[in-house]
Amino acid sequence: MPIKFFFDSENNILYEKGVGEVTLKEFDDYRELLAKTELRSGLRCIADYRTAVVNLSYEDILATIEKTQKAAKGLQNVGI
Secondary structure (H helix, E strand, C coil): CCEEEEEECCCCEEEEEECCEECHHHHHHHHHHHHCCCCCCCCEEEEECCCCEECCCHHHHHHHHHHHHHHHHHHHHCCC
């Protein structure tokens, strides 16, 4: 998977790194994987996509933002 991540649960920090070509499918798969991770409110995220090639259209970017915002609101609603 072109998006690698490590969740430091003790410090509530999510480290993520884009590797190679990252497509809309990889972002969707990554979001599903994160949904299975014990994320808590106050989460800090460090993301590094400097060496990744992100091939998303404008519409893909908007869809990704919308899905991420919905997922984040869902986490807040369940008190995580």
